[in-house]
Amino acid sequence: MRREVTAAKAAGAVVCLLLAIYFAVAKDWRGVVLAVPAALLLGALALRDVLAPVRLAADEAGLTMVAGFSGRRRVAWGEVTDMQVDVRRRLTSRTELLEIHTEDGLHVFSAFDLGVPCSQALTDLREARDQARRRGMC
Known part of the structure; x- marks a missing residue:
C-alpha cells in the first residue's frame, strides 16, 4: 500500500x-x-x-483478507470458487478490480488495496493456489 x-x-x-x-x-x-x-x-x-495495511495475503492454506474495518478473515483455497479481474472503461478512465468469489460471497479489492496491479495480483494468487494444489493442501 x-x-x-x-x-x-x-x-x-x-x-x-x-x-x-x-x-x-x-x-x-x-x-x-x-x-x-x-x-x-x-x-x-x-x-x-x-x-490493516495488508488487505489480502495468500499462503498454501488459503487467503487472509480484511473483514470489516480492520479485522481479518481466513478463507481456505477450497472455499474460493472463482477469481477474476473486472475491467471497466468509461470515457477516458479505466478501472480494474480483483474479484474473489467464495462460498460466502464476493470480495473486491482495488490496486490501491493490493499495492500492485490487479492483473499481477490475480497471477500471483493463481500461482499460490496451484502450488497448494500440487502439495495437496487443497
Whole structure:
C-alpha cells in the first residue's frame, strides 16, 4: 500500500479539523457541520490504512483478507470458487478490480488495496493456489 496516500488522508483530516476550529471561532456553524464529518471520515480512512495495511495475503492454506474495518478473515483455497479481474472503461478512465468469489460471497479489492496491479495480483494468487494444489493442501 502506498504510504503517501495514507499520509495525504491524515493531512486532509488535520486540515479539516483546523478548518472546523476556525469556523467554530468565526461562529460559522455551517462550516463546522461540513468540516467535522470530513475530518472524521479522512481520519478513519487513514487509521484503517495504518491498522490493516495488508488487505489480502495468500499462503498454501488459503487467503487472509480484511473483514470489516480492520479485522481479518481466513478463507481456505477450497472455499474460493472463482477469481477474476473486472475491467471497466468509461470515457477516458479505466478501472480494474480483483474479484474473489467464495462460498460466502464476493470480495473486491482495488490496486490501491493490493499495492500492485490487479492483473499481477490475480497471477500471483493463481500461482499460490496451484502450488497448494500440487502439495495437496487443497
